[in-house]
Amino acid sequence: MDFSLSDELTDLKARVEAFVRDELIPRERDPRQGPHGPSDELRRELNQRALAAGLFAPHMPREWGGLGLDHRGKAVVFEAAGYSLLGPLALNIAAPDEGNMHLMEQVADERQKHRWLGPLSRGETRSCFAMTEPRPGSGSDPGMLATTYRKVDGGYRINGEKWLITGAQGASFTIIMARDVNSPEGKPRATMFLADMDTAGISVDRTLDTLDQSFPGGHCEVSFTDVFVPDEDVLGAEGEGFRYAQVRLAPARLTHCMRWLGAARRAHDIAVDYASRRHAFGKPLIEHEGTGFQLADNEMDIHTSRLVIAHTAWVLDQGHKGRHESSVAKVICSEAIWRVVDRSMQVLGGFGTTGDTVVERIFRDVRPFRIYDGPSEVHRWSIANRLARGQQK
Structure with missing residues (x-):
């Protein structure tokens, strides 16, 4: 490499x-x-x-x-x-526009690209990705997908509820993940649909108050009541929704790592500068091992994350799906990035808890990264299952 x-x-x-x-x-x-x-x-x-x-x-x-x-x-x-x-x-x-652009560039037909991808890529619109559901629907377990579609003349009717849908408030269109109402319980046949957010039956019911505040449109509850989507607005092929989700999710997990690594580096730089200028017990904070070692650990976590991202990016550039590699990267980077920001705040002390630096804001915004696009525990479970399958061969 x-x-x-x-x-x-x-x-x-x-x-x-x-x-x-x-x-x-x-x-x-x-x-x-x-x-x-x-x-x-x-x-x-x-x-x-x-x-x-x-x-x-x-x-x-x-x-x-x-x-x-x-x-x-x-x-x-x-x-x-x-x-x-x-x-x-x-x-x-x-996110979520970057991931949606990648998905549509790979899967959408030419008409769909010109109608939705073009304006999105030019910044004329925003989008959202409607997959996550409130209980008892699908969160980390796609087999629990509860939003349904049924075939009707000329298209499909969709019914269900979604939540934590990033950017839904003010989005121009959405990509909806739904299951065939006739598919067996626990083994849903899923399809993705494109729909304008002003389509009859789509309602943004509530914008949730969340820890993070950096995503335009917030995180919302969205309901779909007998929403009609014409045949030509199926994204890709009917029944291939879960496969397309991996087309989107593997690269999207990695780009989250990239962006948040930049934010973690910003927090670290602020902490290094502060520790170099702030004195206690007769010398700069950075010369005290309790502080200097935390900043050294930050350096190592940043370096490790960058290497993991580079390797996973290389895997994707070789044309591999990178599902396993992206799970590994998501866990390593999300947890390392959190440690960097957390240590940076600790080094800053009371100053770090104030709005006088951006570290307090980064602290709040980066914490949910260990949860969305699959919490660390689910990725560890997936990695362990892969190890088990290898031992069984």
Whole structure:
């Protein structure tokens, strides 16, 4: 594996870092950010700045206005963008839109791409991915999928409830995961559907109050009541929903790791700077082993995460599905990133709990990463099952 960066990618990384430093960090206290994420007005303004800088949608193919980066290129650029919580939003590489763009680019037909993917990739719209359900529906166990569809003349009727649907408030369209109402219990036959959010029967019922606040549109409860979706708006093939979910989820887990690694590095840099200037017991904090060792551990966790991301990106770039590798990366990186941010706050002491630095905000926003896109326990279970199957052969 070659970990060296091309001259072009090195230059792109430097440009993103400069953009974050000069354009985004000064705007991090913009009042158009609330408990349910930045406003669309702020998002569009930041998008225009990224467009002017030639940094917009770097993950998308050039035919859709992007820079055509492979996964290894994304690892470099997404981490650089994540150094500010506004970075992914500005570059149009934030979840859930980034994952939805990847999925549609791989699975959607040409008509669907022009109708939904084009506007999304240009930042004209936002989207959401309606998969997670309240109990007794599907969370980590896809076999519990409760939202149903049934075939009718010219299309399908969908009924069910979803929750923790990121970005639903203000989204232009959604990708709905539902099971065939006639599929056997415990073994659902799932299909993905594309639908505009103003379709009759789709209702955003509540925006949940959550720990994190960086996703536009927040996290919502959404209901589907006899929603009609025409045949041509099935995403991919009927019955292939779970397979397409892996097309989306494996890369999406990895890009989460990339973005949050940038945020963790920001928290670490703030802690190093503070520990170098703050004195106690006759010397700078960083010269006390209790502080210096925590920052050294941060360095190691950041380095390890970066290597894991690079390896998994390489696997995906080789054309492999990377499901196992992405589970490994998700657990290692989400837990290492959390440790980095937690230690950084500890080093900052009382100062770290205030809004005087962005560390307090990163602390809140990064904690849910160990839960969404599969909690660590589910990924460990999947990894263990793979080991068991290997022993049985």
